[in-house]
Each structure stands twice: as structure tokens, then as C-alpha cells.
């Protein structure tokens with residue numbers, strides 16, 4: 001049994017934290033980069049992506065022409081001499097160098113010294129996803145999704161890894177809502193095959209189980225097996241928490257659905273393996289950070305956005321067309337009610353009962369914000385979106 005030493009983060013005791021690590025090189029580089037932005041030209045939509053801002057300083061969005069060709073540097077020596085003769089800078093090597101895409105994405109790939117928050121306790125699938133993203137990281141358990149968001153915001157951890165959708169159970173709506181409520185950036189994704197096991201106390205046969213505890217998503221992913229076994233489902237905060245509870249309660253007729261690793265950690269027996277309805281049960285997790293990453297063009301990237309539209313016929317059709325027109329593939333679309341304004345009264349006199357829900361649309365698309373076609377698509381979308389935010393641009397996980 002190997003429990004990790006990291007102390008869990010519970011949402012209530014979170015407190016303002018001194019900014020340990022503020023001087024972290026990555027952040028300073030980001031701050032430096034802001035000097036290169038032409039903020040006057042940033043339009044009203046809230047684009048959080050460094051690259052798009054940097055690009056906008058150079059390329060007018062209205063212009064659908066391909067980006068300008070690389071600058072010809074053949075006259076560079078003349079420029080240096082000219083500058084020196086005017087006495088601006090004696091040594092140009094002392095000037096800060098503009099960042100390139102690789103500079104900002106060069107955090108150690110194995111995650112050594114990175115603290116990563118996840119929801120659940122050791123043995124949860126989210127912890128495994130964090131370790132897939134950063135194999136040497138220190139994982140930090142949190143009781144709720146929101147605690148993981150806050151842990152990043154308060155500098156208690158560097159990143160958070162949270163589930164966003166599952167191939168059987170669908171979207172994890174809570175995390176869509178939290179993405180909007182918090183100011184974190186998506187800097188990566190992790191796709192992971194989730195193989196569920198039926199666990200019981202040592203020596204208990206599966207026929208003796210009357211109840212099974214697990215996370216609601218896990219219960220939904222094993223719907224058919226559980227119906228076949230005729231077992232009562234009971235919700236728990238996370239799968240590993242369910243396993244821990246089975247041990248703590250010591251009731252022979254109660255089992256858990258969790259990972260093989262959870263069985264190992266909490267000393268339970270594996271009664272059945274791969275009990276999910278679909279063999280290819282895949283959960284997609286997002287990696288969140290305080291700062292956005294600069295998208296590269298060396299590998300496929302995804303961009304995630306959220307927007308709202310004006311009321312009117314065909315508005316969603318128009319919004320989707322900005323991507324179709326530029327041959328940009330959409331990988332996910334999700335809509336969520338806008339909670340602050342759940343109902344819109346369409347009749348000023350409030351007569352007639354027509355009322356509409358306002359929706360937020362979340363879209364993931366296969367393109368990097370470093371690509372002009374993605375920038376143009378968002379500039380186009382901005383023409384009729386009431387609100388638009390880039391949640392992040394990050395490398396596509398193609399490891400499955």
C-alpha cells in the first residue's frame with residue numbers, strides 16, 4: 001500500500017497565499033512578452049491567447065490575405081550600424097530577445113517539480129491522468145473540482161487536471177461552467193482509456209454484493225454490467241473515495257467501482273475487470289494553468305473557445321460557418337445555459353409568454369491560434385458574437 005504524501009486540498013480552508021513562485025521564469029517571460037503586444041489594437045473580445053495578440057499587433061484581422069512573408073533580414077547589418085550611429089544601443093545583444101513558441105512551452109516534459117491538482121483522492125483516474133501528463137509531478141488531491149481551480153489561482157499548485165468529457169457518459173458540465181467562472185487557461189489535454197474494476201473486501205465473492213459505490217460518471221459507464229448484476233448504485237465523490245469508503249465501512253455486501261490501482265492502494269480484491277459498457281471507454285481531461293501557452297506550429301493543436309450569440313434565426317448556423325468556410329474541423333460543441341441570465345423576456349410589456357433561454361456555446365476546433373485561418377475565423381465570429389473568449393490553444397493528445 002503506497003499512499004502519496006501530498007496533503008489534500010479541501011475547498012473550505014483555502015486561503016490567500018503568498019505568491020510563492022511569482023518570480024518563476026515562465027511567468028516573467030510571459031510578462032516580458034506583454035511588452036510586445038499592441039494592446040490598443042486588441043478588440044473587445046476577450047482573447048487570452050498570447051499568440052493571437054502578438055499576431056494582431058502585426059496583421060490586421062480584416063485582411064484575409066495570407067500572413068506577410070518572413071522579413072528579409074539581409075539588410076540587418078546596415079540597420080545595426082544605422083542604429084549605433086544614432087547612439088541608441090551600444091550592444092544589441094543586451095536587448096531582450098523576443099520569445100519564440102518553443103521558449104514558453106519548454107517546461108520539463110516529465111513534470112519534475114510541478115504540482116498538479118486533481119479532484120479525488122489517490123487512485124482516482126484523474127490522478128492517473130495528471131501522471132500521464134507529467135509523469136514525475138507531485139499530485140495534489142482536492143475534494144471538489146472548484147478546489148482544484150482555486151488551488152491553481154492561489155499558487156498552491158502549478159496546474160490542474162480535470163475531466164471534461166467521456167466517450168460513454170458525455171460532458172462533465174460542472175467543469176464547463178467552472179472554466180467560464182475562473183480565469184485559468186487550457187494548456188493541454190490528456191485522453192485516457194478508463195478500465196473500471198468491481199472491487200470488494202478481501203474474500204467476498206461478487207454474488208454477495210448488494211450495493212456498489214462509485215463516482216456517478218463511473219456508475220453511468222458501467223450501466224449494463226450493474227443492471228445485469230442487479231446491484232444498487234450509490235454515488236460517491238470519486239472512484240478511489242468509494243474504494244476507501246468500502247474499506248472504512250467494512251460491510252461485506254458493499255463493493256466499489258474503481259481502478260486496479262485503487263484496489264492496490266486500499267487493499268481491496270478485484271472481482272471483475274473491464275466492466276465498462278464500452279471497451280473503449282475514454283475520458284478526456286484538460287490541463288489548466290494560470291498562464292496560456294504560446295501555440296507552436298510544429299504539431300497539431302486544438303483551440304477551445306466559448307461564446308454567446310445575439311438572438312435571431314440562423315445565428316448558430318452563421319457561427320459555425322466561420323469555421324466551415326476556412327476548412328476548420330470542429331471536434332466538440334457543447335451548450336450550457338447562461339446562469340446569470342437564465343431567461344430572456346422577449347416582450348417588453350411582459351405579455352405573451354415567449355421566453356428564451358440564453359446559451360453559452362463551447363467549441364473545440366482543430367487549428368492553432370498561430371494559424372491565420374483560426375485568427376480570421378475568430379475575428380469573423382466576433383462580428384456577431386456578443387461575447388467571445390479563447391479558453392486555450394494546446395497540443396492535441398494523439399497518444400491513444
Ligand SMILES: O=C(O)C(=O)C[C@]1(C(=O)O)C=C[C@@H](O)C=C1
Nearest residue numbers: 124125126163215217238239283
Ligand atoms: O472518480 C474518479 O476517479 C475520477 O477521476 C473522475 C472521473 C470523471 O469525473 O469522469 C474520471 C474518469 C472516469 O470517467 C470516471 C470518473
